[in-house]
Amino acid sequence: MSHHEIHRSNRVGWLRASVLGANDGLVSTASLIIGVASASTGHNEILLAGVAGLVAGAMSMAAGEYVSVSSQSDTENADLALERKSLEDNYEIEQLELAEIYEQRGVDPWLAQQVSFQLMEHDALGANARDEIGISADGDAKPMQAAFSSAASFLVGASLPLAVAWLVPFHLIIVLVALSSLVFLALLGGLAARTGGASIITGAIRVTFWGALAMALTAGVGALFGVAAG
Structure with missing residues (x-):
């Protein structure tokens, strides 16, 4: 009788990037x-800030992931050349040396x-490459794919609170964005x-706790600056 175990460690790479992007x-x-709504600004200003944050964040995620994976690729290629x-x-x-590695195992x-x-x-x-330095000789690092994936997942995550802020009345933005975001998280x-x-x-x-903490801190900062401006 055959026995097949389902392992999930092979999902760690893409899962980490997707979750990190959407969560961020x-x-x-x-x-x-x-934070902007807590400063008592208008509805249009809140939406503008949200859109600006969405675009800037997506580009930041893409650039960061591209640089990170490119650096990984450069290091792997240098090791392979050596x-x-x-x-x-x-x-x-x-x-x-390879035989000694197997003996040690x-x-x-x-x-x-x-x-x-x-x-x-x-x-x-x-x-x-696999057993001595722990990498693939085929070069698994794909900078452009990682960049687009991170940007796309960030856009998906960011579009949810932005859509809520756009659809709900101004006086309910803080409550409904916070609650819906916690549910999404x-x-x-x-x-x-x-x-x-x-x-x-x-x-x-785990994810909800840190999200709630981030929203609470930015709400406090927004309220503080709103009072100071008033």
Whole structure:
């Protein structure tokens, strides 16, 4: 009888980027709207601030993710070039190092030698990249894809409180944006936890707590400046 386990660790990369982008868009835009509304400005000014925050935040996320992933890609390519040169100059030594790695993981020395020999015969660079330096020889880092993904997820998160602020009356903006954002955050945290195989309740509470704290702080700052301006 076959036994198949469902592992979720392969989702960590895209899940982290998507959740981070949507969460950042939701929290930052909702907090900005609440902070500006707390200063008692007009409805149009609140919406303008929200749109400006949405555009600036999306571009910031895209640029940050692009730079981060590009740096990762540059580092991986440099490591691969170094490993490729080492294989050209010291093939036998690299094979022995690979066998030692397998021995340290509990493989019998003779079998470790055979495994390292066969793997390097099949794909020397791939075997050493994977087991010696822990990266893929194919280069998994995709800066543009990461940038667009982060910007898109930020826009999705930011559009939710902005839509609420646009649709509701001026005097209800703070309350309804705050409440709807907390609901959205709880759903986002629960969905992320469910996708990653973690506790849905824990994930929802964790994200909601920090979102509520951010909105409360910006509301306080907005109210303070509103009083000072008045």
